[in-house]
Each structure stands twice: as structure tokens, then as C-alpha cells.
Amino acid sequence: MKGFxxxxxxxNLITELNRLPGIxxxxxxxxxxxxxxxxxxxxxxxxxxxSAIPGKILNCSICGNLTEENPCRIxxxxxxxxxxxxxxxxxxxxxxxxxxxxxxxxxxxxxGVLSPLDGIGPAQIRIxxxxxxxxxxxxxxxxxATNPSIEGEATASYLCDxxxxxxxxxxxxxxxxxxxxxxxxxxxxxxxxxxxxQSRKPF
Amino acid sequence: xxxxQLRIQNFRNIREASLDLTPGVQLLIGRNAQGKxxxxxxxxxxxxxxxxxxHNNRELITQGExxxxxEAEFDRDGSxxxxxxxxxxxxxxxxxxxxxxxxxxxxxxxxKAVFFSPEDLEFLSGGPIARRRTMDLGLxxxxxxxxxxxxxxxxxxxxxxxxxxxADASITTRNLVKAWNPELIRLGxxxxxxxxxxxxxxxxxxxxxxxSITGSRENLAGVYRSSMTHLAWRKGGEIPDEKDLKRYxxxxxxxxxxxxxxxxxxxxxxxxxxxVLEVCGKSAERYASQGQRRSIVLALKLAERDLLTSPNDPPxxxxxxxxxEMDMRxxxxxxxxxxxxxxxxxxxxxxxxxxxxxxNATEWHVQDGMISxxxx
Numbered sequence: 402m403k404g405f406x407x408x409x410x411x412x413n414l415i416t417e418l419n420r421l422p423g424i425x426x427x428x429x430x431x432x433x434x435x436x437x438x439x440x441x442x443x444x445x446x447x448x449x450x451x452s453a454i455p456g457k458i459l460n461c462s463i464c465g466n467l468t469e470e471n472p473c474r475i476x477x478x479x480x481x482x483x484x485x486x487x488x489x490x491x492x493x494x495x496x497x498x499x500x501x502x503x504x505x506x507x508x509x510x511x512x513g514v515l516s517p518l519d520g521i522g523p524a525q526i527r528i529x530x531x532x533x534x535x536x537x538x539x540x541x542x543x544x545x546a547t548n549p550s551i552e553g554e555a556t557a558s559y560l561c562d563x564x565x566x567x568x569x570x571x572x573x574x575x576x577x578x579x580x581x582x583x584x585x586x587x588x589x590x591x592x593x594x595x596x597x598x599q600s601r602k603p604f
Numbered sequence: 605x606x607x608x609q610l611r612i613q614n615f616r617n618i619r620e621a622s623l624d625l626t627p628g629v630q631l632l633i634g635r636n637a638q639g640k641x642x643x644x645x646x647x648x649x650x651x652x653x654x655x656x657x658x659h660n661n662r663e664l665i666t667q668g669e670x671x672x673x674x675e676a677e678f679d680r681d682g683s684x685x686x687x688x689x690x691x692x693x694x695x696x697x698x699x700x701x702x703x704x705x706x707x708x709x710x711x712x713x714x715x716k717a718v719f720f721s722p723e724d725l726e727f728l729s730g731g732p733i734a735r736r737r738t739m740d741l742g743l744x745x746x747x748x749x750x751x752x753x754x755x756x757x758x759x760x761x762x763x764x765x766x767x768x769x770x771a772d773a774s775i776t777t778r779n780l781v782k783a784w785n786p787e788l789i790r791l792g793x794x795x796x797x798x799x800x801x802x803x804x805x806x807x808x809x810x811x812x813x814x815x816s817i818t819g820s821r822e823n824l825a826g827v828y829r830s831s832m833t834h835l836a837w838r839k840g841g842e843i844p845d846e847k848d849l850k851r852y853x854x855x856x857x858x859x860x861x862x863x864x865x866x867x868x869x870x871x872x873x874x875x876x877x878x879x880v881l882e883v884c885g886k887s888a889e890r891y892a893s894q895g896q897r898r899s900i901v902l903a904l905k906l907a908e909r910d911l912l913t914s915p916n917d918p919p920x921x922x923x924x925x926x927x928x929e930m931d932m933r934x935x936x937x938x939x940x941x942x943x944x945x946x947x948x949x950x951x952x953x954x955x956x957x958x959x960x961x962x963x964n965a966t967e968w969h970v971q972d973g974m975i976s977x978x979x980x
Contacts, residue, residue, distance in 0.1 A: 515783065517766035522780065551760045551787050559783035591749035 411437065463534070465510035465527050467492045475507060482506040484541040488560065490514055490530065490548060500545065506544075509534065514552040515559060528560070535569055542572045545572055605680050605716060605917050606947035609705040613673040614666040616642040617973035626966050629943050632951045633968030633978070640951040643975065644719065644922040646674045649951065650687055651717035651920070652741060653696065653708045662693045676716060681917070687715055701937070709755060711750035716919035718909045720926045724901040728889050736799075739879065742908045743802045745919070750798055757791040760784055761870055768868045781864070785857050788873060793849040795874040800828040800843045802911070803879055808839055809907035810900075817899045819935060822884055824900060832856035832874035902938065903927065909945065918946035925951055 411433050419429035436444065459474035473575070475481060485506025489495055495508050511526040545560055547553035561573050579597040580589060606627040612618045617639050632640045645655055655664065665672045676690035689698045698705040705711055726734040744751045764784040771777040805825030814824035828834045830854050837843055844852070856872035863871050881888040883896055892900065912919040921942055929934045939962060942948055967978040
């Protein structure tokens with residue numbers, strides 16, 4: 402950032418904000434100038450909340466989801482169905498599925514997907530941890546809920562091929578692909594539409 | 605489909621041009637290296653986001669300038685649209701009716717164009733890569749959703765090949781490589797079945813044109829050769845449905861996996877397919893003469909024009925310097941054919957005699973990157 406030579410504090414603030422996802426130089430500048438006008442008390446509260454993150458938020462040692470207590474509330478809830486594990490890419494996916502309110506099983510957060518181009522193999526995501534869980538727990542079904550991207554599909558396919566030969570009597574399922582609810586056929590892209598057509602089922 | 609107005613800024617040696625065009629034939633007349641081809645290239649870039657001469661944006665921008673701009677106002681299905689692209693050395697952006705296009709893949713099919721160029725001969729001499737590229741450029745304009753499928757396929761392939769390059773052949777690695785197969789198969793069969801179908805239709809039409817160019821003395825045939833277990837289809841042959849193709853592809857990937865590990869790349873799939881043309885039963889790539897080669901690519905381009913014609917709405921034709929070495933009689937027939945087609949851009953050098961064969965054309969004078977209307 403040029404033109405801030407006499408305001409190094411603001412310059413630093415803009416640089417840090419600009420590093421956040423979805424925030425370009427213009428938004429970063431606007432946010433920085435907004436923050437400058439806030440009362441000291443609010444600024445301190447914001448700073449304290451952010452600085453508390455490293456000590457308080459950790460990954461659940463079982464499922465890998467974000468939590469403030471270990472194991473996390475979902476893993477330690479006896480009311481949940483411990484025979485089902487839903488495998489997702491990232492913690493925010495857990496949030497989305499929890500919002501539906503219909504899933505009562507457990508989760509496993511991989512923390513990414515296979516992508517050789519980015520140097521990400523099975524060792525870089527929590528696959529070994531998942532296999533350990535399957536061996537020890539009384540899991541009957543595993544739902545592969547990685548994104549329907551090329552990498553997400555490959556990861557699901559790899560997991561399926563790795564779990565099947567273990568002969569644990571576990572059913573492996575995959576989220577189906579299809580039309581969005583409330584969407585219109587006219588506005589659905591061809592690829593989604595053709596997949597929905599291919600995976601049609603008796604009515 | 606025709607362009608009413610074309611505006612070009614800082615594109616190659618064209619600094620500034622604004623042309624009001626008529627629906628028919630546009631003759632671009634000028635000596636060599638004055639900007640005739642660049643004008644055609646600009647229109648094709650607007651239609652397909654590709655140039656037949658370069659992959660490098662930098663080369664497309666006038667020396668000493670940083671950004672180039674091309675805009676066309678055109679009529680399609682009775683309504684008028686405005687398509688534009690602006691680019692610097694790093695980025696290229698497209699807008700349709702002032703709205704930015706989110707992905708370049710959404711561009712295909714908006715403005716359809718066929719480029720006749722002396723470089724078309726590469727279809728016969730440039731190996732399978734040039735042939736697949738030509739096929740895909742035509743096919744994607746005819747069937748725009750396939751662009752995304754091709755891009756996704758390329759990505760899945762790159763992932764798999766990256767793995768093959770860094771991997772040992774252990775069980776874990778084998779499973780990892782195999783994990784990319786389902787996506788390759790899902791995307792690859794779509795490409796295969798549509799490209800094979802398009803190729804057979806194209807060759808069928810092209811062989812009619814070839815017969816008429818040669819006065820029915822020679823015949824042209826073509827085969828779509830798949831890399832999978834040596835499958836090949838020619839005219840009349842039935843392309844298996846996608847379910848069968850998926851099965852073939854799966855088997856092929858299993859069969860070639862050892863070879864894949866050895867050479868560290870994927871051997872089965874539409875990225876290894878080829879189109880083999882034959883004149884009177886003999887491989888055109890190997891045996892055709894220069895004259896035959898010219899007639900073959902001309903026939904293929906005319907066929908591409910036909911396949912891109914939606915009822916009574918031909919694509920825009922960009923014809924660069926191809927009549928140059930034709931004899932008078934063949935040239936006459938070729939010009940008659942393309943000039944009845946709709947909007948056609950034709951380049952000519954000053955001295956060329958064939959020009960007299962074209963009636964009712966709008967003439968443009970191209971000199972040193974300046975384009976001006978010629979009266980009379």
C-alpha cells in the first residue's frame with residue numbers, strides 16, 4: 402500500500418485485513434478506516450476475541466472438527482447415533498449438515514481433499530485417523546460427503562476403495578447429485594441436469 | 605448471424621478501427637503484413653477466446669500499449685447483442701450485453717465463426733493434437749456445455765498424471781491413481797461419444813464437398829480412432845452408447861495401468877484419440893499431395909460451416925488467403941459457395957485476379973493497420 406507513509410498503524414491494519422479471504426484492497430481500506438472510528442472499548446473486545454482463538458479453539462481428537470472441549474460435543478453425545486460417520490472436507494460442512502437437523506450420526510472432518518497438483522495425498526488429510534476409527538468403533542455406515550468436485554469425487558472413490566477390502570461390514574454411501582430445491586429446470590446448468598437425469602429413481 | 609459494427613483497439617498492428625458492416629461479403633484488400641489477418645483473428649478471438657497464431661496475450665497487443673479491446677455488435681435470432689473483450693498481458697475479460705461473463709467457457713456459442721486459414725493444413729501435418737484441437741473448436745461452438753466437460757477432464761487428467769510422475773507402484777499408490785478413474789470415465793465418455801459423433805458427421809459432409817471439388821474423381825473417408833482397446837468408427841458404424849463406452853473406458857484404464865506407471869502418464873482416454881483421413885483408401889496424412897491436402901482442409905472447413913449452421917443462420921466465415929493457390933475453376937466454385945453463405949470476411953492482396961469473381965461485396969482497404977471503406 403502506497404500513500405500511508407505517515408500512518409504505519411493503518412497501513413499494517415490494511416495489510417492484515419487484505420490477507421483475509423474475500424477482502425480486496427478497497428474493502429480492507431474501508432474496514433481499516435471504519436475501525437479507527439470505533440470506541441476503544443469495542444476495539445479491545447474485538448482484539449481480545451481474536452487473540453483468544455489460538456488457545457481456545459482446537460481440533461477434536463476424534464473427528465477433527467473445531468471445538469473448545471475435547472472430545473467435541475457431537476463425539477461425546479450419547480444421544481447421537483455412533484454407528485454412522487459422515488465424512489466431510491471442512492468444519493463448515495459440518496455446520497451446514499447440522500443445520501438440516503435430520504442427521505443424528507457422527508462426523509469425520511478430513512481437512513481437505515486429495516490433490517496431487519497441490520501436493521496433497523492421503524497423509525496430508527485425516528484419512529489414517531478415519532481408518533483407525535472404523536477399526537475400533539461399532540460403525541455400520543459411512544457417508545462420503547466430500548464436494549461433488551473432481552477432487553472431492555476422487556477422494557470419495559479412494560476412501561471407498563480403501564474401506565471395502567478391510568471387510569468390516571460397513572456400508573459406504575455417497576450423497577446423491579441432483580437438482581437444487583426450489584430451482585427451475587430452465588436455469589439448471591446442463592451438467593447438473595444430466596446427472597440428475599442419469600440418477601433418476603422410481604417415483 | 606452477422607456483425608453490424610466492429611471496433612478494434614490496440615490489437616496487433618491495428619491501433620484503432622471502427623467498421624460499419626453489411627450482412628454480406630466483406631473484402632479486405634491490402635498488401636502483406638498490413639493487418640488483414642489480424643482483423644480476422646480479432647473476430648475469431650471474440651467467438652472462441654482462442655487465436656490460431658498464439659497463446660500469448662502479449663503478442664496480441666500493439667507494441668508499446670498495455671491493453672487491447674475488441675467489440676462487436678451483432679444480430680442473432682432477430683435481436684441485437686454486443687460482445688466485447690478487453691485484455692492485458694495477464695488477463696482476458698469478456699462482456700455480453702454489458703454483463704461480464706463469469707467463465708470463458710460461457711463464451712462459446714454466442715458468436716459462431718469458422719476460420720479458413722493457410723495453417724489449416726496442420727490438420728494433416730500437425731499430428732493428433734492439431735486434429736483434436738480443430739475438432740474440439742468446432743464441436744464446442746456447436747455444443748457449448750462440452751467446454752466445461754473438456755476443462756474438467758483436463759484437470760482430472762493432470763491430477764492423475766502428477767500422481768504417476770511422483771509415485772512408486774505400491775498398492776497404496778495404485779489405489780490413489782485409480783481414485784481418479786471414475787471422474788475421468790464420467791467426463792471422458794461424454795467427450796468421446798460427442799466428438800466421435802461430430803467427427804463422423806463432419807467427415808460425411810466433407811466427403812461430399814471433396815467429391816464436388818475433385819469432380820467426383822476421388823473420394824474422402826475418415827475414421828475416428830479411439831485410444832481405448834483400439835476402437836475405431838467410420839461412417840455408418842454405430843458409436844456405442846455411453847453405458848458401454850464407460851465399460852470400455854474402465855477396462856482400458858485397467859489394461860494400460862502398467863504402461864501408465866512405466867511412462868508416467870495416462871494412455872487411455874479421449875486425450876489420445878485421433879482422426880484418420882483417407883483419400884481413395886490411403887492415409888491422407890502420409891500420401892496426399894499438396895493439392896489434395898488443400899482440397900481436404902477446405903472440404904472439412906465447409907463441412908464445419910454446415911454443422912455450425914442453425915436453420916438458415918450460418919456462422920461468420922473468416923477466409924484468410926486460401927484462394928491464393930487455387931486454379932481459376934476451383935476458386936470460382938469455392939467463392940460461389942462461401943459467398944452465398946451469409947457474412948463472410950475475405951482477404952485479398954492487391955494484385956490477385958480472383959477478386960473479379962466476387963459480386964456485391966463491400967470493399968475495405970487495409971494499410972499499415974488502418975482500415976477504410978473503398979468507394980466504387
